[in-house]
Amino acid sequence: MSKDPRQLFPRGSGQRYGLMELVKGTSPMVGKGPEDTVMSWPHLLIMEVLAILGTTVLLLFWSLAINAPLREFANPDVTENPAKAAWYFMQLQEILLHMHPALAGVIIPVVMVIVLMALPYIDRSREDIGIWFASKKGRKIALFSTVYTTIWLIGLILFDEYIRVRSLIQEPEIWPGWLIPLAVIFGLSALLYFLLRRWRPTTREMLIGFFTAFVVTYILLTIVGLFFRGLGMHLTLPWNLPPGALTF
C-alpha cells in the first residue's frame, strides 16, 4: 500500500464511486467472487415472498379452524387447578416444582440469558462458521447430548414425582430448595463435560454439546409442564388432563 490512495481513486474522472474509508482486516466477501453471488432481485425476494405467502396461508387456515381461547371472567377467588403460566413459560414452572422459587424463576433464567449472550465471546474460532453442527464430530456430540439430557431429565422428573427429594430430606429448606438442585445441575453438567471429552472436541464442539443440552432441556420441560401436568401440577398423561390445563 505504498501508493497514494488519491492516485488510485482520482477525482473528477466521471466515476460514480468514492473512497469512503480505509479499514484493516478482510471484508466478509474476501475469497468470494461474483460467481458465488446472485442478484437479490429476483432470487432473494422471491424466496422471501414465498416464505411470507406460506406463513399467511398457514396462519389463515389455523385461525379459521381453531378459535383463540376465552374462559370465564377473571375471578381472584376461584383458583384454576392447575394454575399454569402461558405455555412458553411452562419450562420455568416445571423447574419451580423441583427447587426454591428464586432459583427456578429468577436466578437460573437470568444466568442462562447471560451465558447465552456470552457464547460468541467464549468461542472465537471462525473455521466452522456456516456449517451445521460444525463437523461430523459436532453432529455426533449434539446427538449424544440430546439422548443424555432426555434420559436424565425424564429420570429426574419421575424421581421427584414418585420418590420426592422432599420426602427424603425436608429440613433445612436449603437442602431440597437450593443445594440438591444445584448439585444435580452442576454434577450432570460436569458429567456431560467429561463424557464429551472422549471425542477430543474443540471449544466450538463442546459448546454445541452444552447448547444442545440447553435446547433439549428447554423444549422437554415445556412439553412435560404443558402436556403432562394435571391437577395440583402432578404428573398425568395428556389424555387425562383436566380441562383448562393447556394454556395456549
Place this chain on the structure above:
Amino acid sequence: MPSNRSITRIITQNRVWQSIFRQGYPDTDENQSKAITNSWFLHIHPVRVKTHTLKISYTWGLGVISFYLLVVLLVTGIWLMFYYAPSVERAYTDIQNLETSVTFGMLMRNMHRWAAHLMVLTVFLHMCRVFWTGGHKHPREFNWVVGVMLWLLTLLLSYTGYLLPWDQLAYWAVTVGTNMIGTTPLIGEQSRLILVGALETGPEALVRFYALHIFALFLPMIILVGVHFWRIRKDGGLSSPLASTDEPPEGGVK
C-alpha cells in the same frame, strides 16, 4: 417485450409511475440493482446475495418468517385496539363483542393470538439455527446479543398480551408469572409491585400490561429489529462457510 400500445406501457410510461419507481422493469442487472437501492422498503437488502444465503436447508427462512409475524401482529394488534379498552369493566365484554358482533373480529383475534404463539416458536428456532450453524460467531457477536434480547422481548410481549382478555386463563397465568418475579432475592417484591401496580393482580395490572404491550415493549422491539437487520448488512450478510481454508481465520492482516 410489451409493444408500444400495451397496457403495461400505459401504466408504467407516465410521470406518476416513474416518480415512484425510478428504474424500468427489473429485467436487467442495472434495473434489478436499482430496484433494491431505490426502494425504501427493499434497500435493507444487498444488491447481490451469496448463493449460500438462499439455501432453505441453511436458514429455513426463520428470520423472515419471524419478522413477517411481527408485522401481522402489528396490523392485527392495531385493529384489535379499535375495539378494546383495558379496563376490568370492559376488557372481557369487549373480547366477547369482538367475537360475536364485529365483522371478522374472531378471525382477527385468532390471527393475533396464533401469530404470537407462532412467533415465540420461530424466534426460538431461529436462535437455535444461528447457533448450530455458527452464525453467532465473530464478527456477528453483537448481533447475536441483540437477537437474544429480541427473543426475550418476544416472550415479554406475548406474556403482557396474555392478560388483556381478562379471563380466568389470563388472570391465573399472569398471577403465577408475577408471583415468580416476586421471589427474586432482595428486589422481588418491589419488582412485582411495579409490574402489577397493587398487592394483587387487578385493574392496575391490566393498565400497566396494556401500556407495556402496545408501547413500552413494542418500541424497543422495532428499534432492536432495525438494529438487528442493519447489523446483518454491516457484518457481511448471512453467515456462510469461509471461502478457502488457507485464509487466515482472524482478520487476515499480517
